[in-house]
Amino acid sequence: MAEAVREFTAIGTRPIRPDGVEKVTGKANFGADFSLPGMLYGKVLRSPYAHARVKGIDLSEAKAMEGVFSVITSADFPKENPSDMSCNILAREKVLYHGHALAAVAARSQSIAEEAINSIKVEYEVLQPVLSADAALAEDAPLVDENLRTNGDESFMPSNVAATVHYERGDVDKGFEKADYIVEEEYRIPSAHQGYIEPHACVADVNEKGRASVWCCTQGAFEVRNYISEVLQKKISDIKVTPSEIGGGFGGKTVVYVEPVAVRLSELAGRPVKMVMNREEVFRATGPCSATVCRVKVGANKDGIITAAKAWMAYEAGAFPGSPVTPGCMSIFAPYDLKNFVIDGLDVLVNKPKVAAYRAPGAPQSMHAMESAVDELARKLNMDPIDLRLKNAADEGTEAPYGPKYPAIGLVECLKAAKVHPNYVNKPAKDVGRGVAVGFWFNIGMQSSAEIWVAPNGAVTIMEGSPDIGGSRASMCLMAAETLGIPYDSINAVIGDTESTGFCNLTGGSRTTFATGLAVVRACEDVIAECKRRAAMTWDLDTEQVDWENGFAVPRPGVNIEAEPLSFAELAKTAGRTGGPLVGRASVNAQGAGACFSVNWTDVTVDRDTGKVDVQAFTAVQDAGRAIHPSYVEGQMQGGAVQGIGWALNEEYIYDDNGVLENASFLDYRIPVASDVPMIDCQIVEVPNPSHPYGVRGVGETPIVAPLAATANAVREVLGFRINDLPMSPPRVLEALDNAS
Structure with a gap:
């Protein structure tokens, strides 16, 4: 049953988006906008075949080319138990689709990098590709992965079926017996592209101590950090990821393609490496939706x-x-x-x-x-x-x-x-x-974190880690304004890097306003609790004797004290004398999306x-x-x-x-x-x-x-x-x- 309608002052309003001016004037930084001194340019060699065994790779000409600083293949990634993600980023024994990445170079210029890529010689044994679910399910179908067994069950023969899903309830046969009308049809839908305008892009810089700093367009900076750690077997504490503004994602930027490659190239070259996919690469080598x-x-x-x-x-x-x-x-x-x-x-x-x-x-x-x-x-x-x-x-x-x-x-x-x-x-x-x-x-809900910082003039900064795709900055500020009882215009939301804010799962699955918003509300409640404690200290009351109403600390009804309400701005102004800056934080594993x-x-x-x-x-x-x-x-x-x-x-x-x-x-x-x-x-x-x-x-x-x-x-x-x-x-x-x- 729907609850009775609540009255709100901020929620439900339509303020102008806080990042709008920067985006329409071209001042916002997207993935390809980052640059560093001494930066190299990375390029990827991609397979011309949809299915082939890699018999050999000759990198010698590329490595000897003037202006080339590093050249890598999957042999430069950790060799033990490579994940599917690692094998997708750089192919190993086989290339599994047209456009599958096979090698990468970092060079002084894009033209040199392109020339180096074209100099790499690969010997292939071309295999028959499997190009549809129908073909993959045929009895005599070639195997995409000769070691794959359905649901990981080693008792099964190798198959192109990775997993099965089953739900059922009741008695279907009896249900159809009761039907006066039956419709039975087959429907087919091909793969489609998410249609994001900005291609995948990143800059990676690995310092002499092995710490990697990565700037990229992504729906989840913490996921990128974790993926790099997994693929390269680096400590998470040695990886910092800063998300850029994102020129569209729709799910297509929840995956990594170039970031681990750029990190490894930078590590070997000793210089920052920038990698930007072109449009054709996006179509040929990144994930569409399922057919x-x-x-x-x-x-x-x-x-x-x-x-x-x-x-x-x-x-x-x-x-x-x-x-x-x-x-x-x-x-x-x-x-x-x-x-x-x-x-x-x-x-x-x-x-x-x-x-x-x-x-x-x-x-x-x-x-x-x-x-x-x-x-x-x-x-x-x-x-x-x-x-x-x-x-x-x-x-x-x-x-x-x-x-x-x-x-x-x-x-x-x-x-x-x-x-x-x-x-x-x-x-x-x-x-x-x-x-x-x-x-x-x-x-979905999943994990989110948020911090609230209050300046002496009462201005509020929200620090959170969910890249803004659908307008989440404004939503976070509106929920904070409603919770704190202060004007929307006095609040600013900042998307932090992986070392500036607590863990946040990716922006996706329609989770951000729900889960990260919940973390923001809880962090605001943390600030309110501290404001009530400061007001109680000022009035010589117990904290339980103070309420929070529309941005003011007030004595609870029945408390025998004559005191003027203390506004949020007043409490912020005097925070230095009552215990230091007002800060709130919260982390949630949000349930009930x-x-x-x-x-x-x-x-x-x-x-x-x-x-x-x-x-x-x-x-x-x-x-x-x-x-x-x-x-x-x-x-x-x-x-x-x-x-x-x-x-x-x-x-x-x-x-x-x-x-x-x-x-x-x-x-x-x-x-x-x-x-x-x-x-x-x-x-x-x-x-x-x-x-x-x-x-x-x-x-x-x-x-x-x-x-x-x-x-x-x-x-x-x-x-x-x-x-x-x-x-x-x-x-x-x-x-x-x-x-x-």
Whole structure:
């Protein structure tokens, strides 16, 4: 049950973003903006084959070249028990995808580094690549990794299946027996790029004592520090990572590619090394999201109650284990209160780059399948698609398919809000198709730290370690202002390096405003406790006799004392005489992040001559728990919608038969531009998360989930038949029209 509405003074307002001026004027420092005196330039040699055994590498010419200071291969990394991450950063016995890094050089100039890379001679034994989940699962499939056994079980034969996932409840067979209508379909989605504008970049400087300082664009400085430590087997205390501003991440910058290489090159050269990927390298050698195959069977009775559901899905992991098949399995049936279901998922190796996260990793693919099937059920039942979802919607107390019972969630509220929204009530024009879908992400908490420093004039600095992608600086300041009872403008948030603040997990999974925000609130409460102690000292009272109200220390009601309230600014000004500077700190392992649900609908037209799909209107309704900064929430909703529309209509990695990516640029890999999409209308629903003092639930992942199915369902409405495979690009639409005729 939603709590009564609380009144706030800072939370829910829309201040201008604190980093906006620096970014629009070009003063903000991004990954490639860092430079150091005497800096060298690093370049990487990449494999021209998708699958090959490395028979030998001749580095002699590169090492002898004037202006080259260091040359490395995987032989220069620790040799004992190399991790998958290490083998992905620099290949060892085999190259496992086209673009796999094999060697690196550091030179006085980029041109010398390029020349040195081109001088390296490699002898390959070319092997047959495995380029799809279907091919990888075939009985006679070549093995990407001859030592891989499913789930690490040594009793199994080597396989391309790294892991399996299974969830089930009830009796699926009996559930289908009760169904009056059944939909059973297969859906395919190729890999897609996160679309971040800034390529991966870093500068590494290792001093004579072996201490490494790294500046890089990343979603998690502490993760980069830990990865460097793991790959190079260096002590964590010998590594300092400073995050830059980040020109987009969306999950793609939760991984390291060049940072350990730059550190090792710097260590050997004795000089700083800068490495910046070009756009082609980003496409060919970093992680996209998983390509997937999803098979779904869903049954419902004539009243519209879903009686059973079954799903099988295969997620491409790339060349190393670790696809988001588990979140995909967790998400596929999450919006529904199902009594009978079975979910099976496979993590499948193929000869492509190891996948990385992309907003709500795994959920858009699996939920596209389910939401498309639910749309077909609604058609069979002749029922409004929102009404069908309301009949089966998960609510507070519903047991999620992956185990726990949901606390307060906002799916029902979102569906009800959508049903009466003017954009839904007003029916689309002739030849315009409308599609509805539900989105979900379970959200995560994890570890965060924050410190609060109070200056003598009452100005507050928040020091925390979560790189700001979605506007977290403003959100932290708003929560601090609300907690302390002071003006937003008197607070500044700083993103610290790994030696300036306590441990913070990465910015991702929609955790930052929830978890780091919780740490900020707790650190502010620490400051308030100290303010109350200082006021009690001033008034000669016990601390328990002092309250904090709207930025003032006041005697608790009933305390027999005549005293004027002491403001936050006054307490800060006198702090030097009452015990020293006011400081607060907190570290949390945040629990109860709270699932986030959305409802999207899309109106589209289809040009039957060209196959082009045009999105005429798009509306997103989403539960934010509590919108700390509503403009940022709306921005997340709009950005996710645009990315989802792009994924549904155009975006895909296209590989040739040799495993070479054919569209490795933003010229050939087409993301939406402003003229491709309408204004995204947003409605925020607020069902407070009971696990956060301000009701926060993360909002960044969910917006990308529903647009795929909503767009597909709209196209199905226009055409009169469904295109199961994405993207619904003009050639695919024309092919479908030809087949249908």
